[in-house]
Amino acid sequence: MPRLKPKKPPRQMYLKTCNACGEEHETHKPKASRCDPCITENRRITYKSCISCGVKFPAPFGDEYNCLSCAEAHGIGQVELTPEQREALKAEETLARWKNKVATLEAALDERSNAKPKGTRKLSNKVKESAIGVAWLELCARDGQVSALSQLHERDIDEDTKLRLVMAFTRLRLKGYALDALAQLCPVHLMSLDDDKAITGLPLVETPPTPQELTEIELGLH
Template sequence: MYLKTCNACGEEYETHKPKASRCETCIDENRRITYKTCISCDAKFPAPFGDEYSCPSCAEAHGIGQAELTPEQRKIIKAEETLARWKNKVAILETELDERSNAKPKGTKLMNEKTKASAVGVAWLELCARDGQVSALSQIHERDLDDDTKLRLVLAYSRIRLRGYSVEAISKLCPVHLMSRDDDKAITDLPFAENPPTPQQMAEIELGLA
């Protein structure tokens, strides 16, 4: 008979099989062997109790139990746990930012077809299509808008963009309503473009292709 330690439950048992790895109880209950990776040599080893860090060989070499750690190993685990916490915080923050960026800002109106067809609406879509780049500003310069309106349009876009909302969400908002919040300088009469874009050109602007 052989005196062995069960790799599934960790209990000692007697068996006549020299290569046995589980006791009869674990075999009858179909209890599987759980394996872990040794913190020192990266080898797989049976971990019946679940709190083991090292394989039997490395534990013996360090003069510690399998569930014990050397000072160097404690530093490694602490660093890994700290990194895992930071990664979890980053993942939570990214999820929150994604949810906010795709949401409609509170208290804002959606742009209607009348505004979309105006010079202000076209300029707003151009700002969104190019995310406020210089190329968009040059296009706005050519629109039939006064300088004050152009400035407030760019500022309204920049302010709401810097709050973390996505370009897609911003492009659906009404720029007139957004600018009306700017020192109560609301636009009463919409200046229409002398040469309004065709439906195809409007679609290209909205898709960022123009």
């Protein structure tokens, strides 16, 4: 009579939580990290960084903040936050919103900086060689600094025109237009846009600048 083979002991089963879907399942693999359906569907494990210790941990639901160890140490669930963590997260979100706002504003200014304002005209040689044209180029070259205003004060231009010239320059600079773009615009036309009152006569420069000096003014070297 043949000897019967001894029966194999039943496999030990383990109750595991799937790191991919978060469901509990039984398996005979002690190191199993995913359930059979997730393995069949090739569902990947999503990881997050623990808000407490920074270690990456499986986050099957996507709304976990703490790893299991830190959650247990704080006496909270993985999807919960301590008061200190909540305040820190709120501060980070506020900072992120401000950074995004600044980035959006910078992008808009970069796009506008070298653009030509709508409805404006280019600076002609006739205007460039006038007192108003030279004063405008000095404002652009020195970005409206005191030195440019001092030069403007010495120009043979009436006070009302000086004020309107500075206001036209300042208004466009505050809107974010670059100096290189402004230096190409006609200041006479810009001032006429303010109150629909154009300048009919262009006062001459007492001592007209040479072509070299005009070039230096445009480059900000004069």
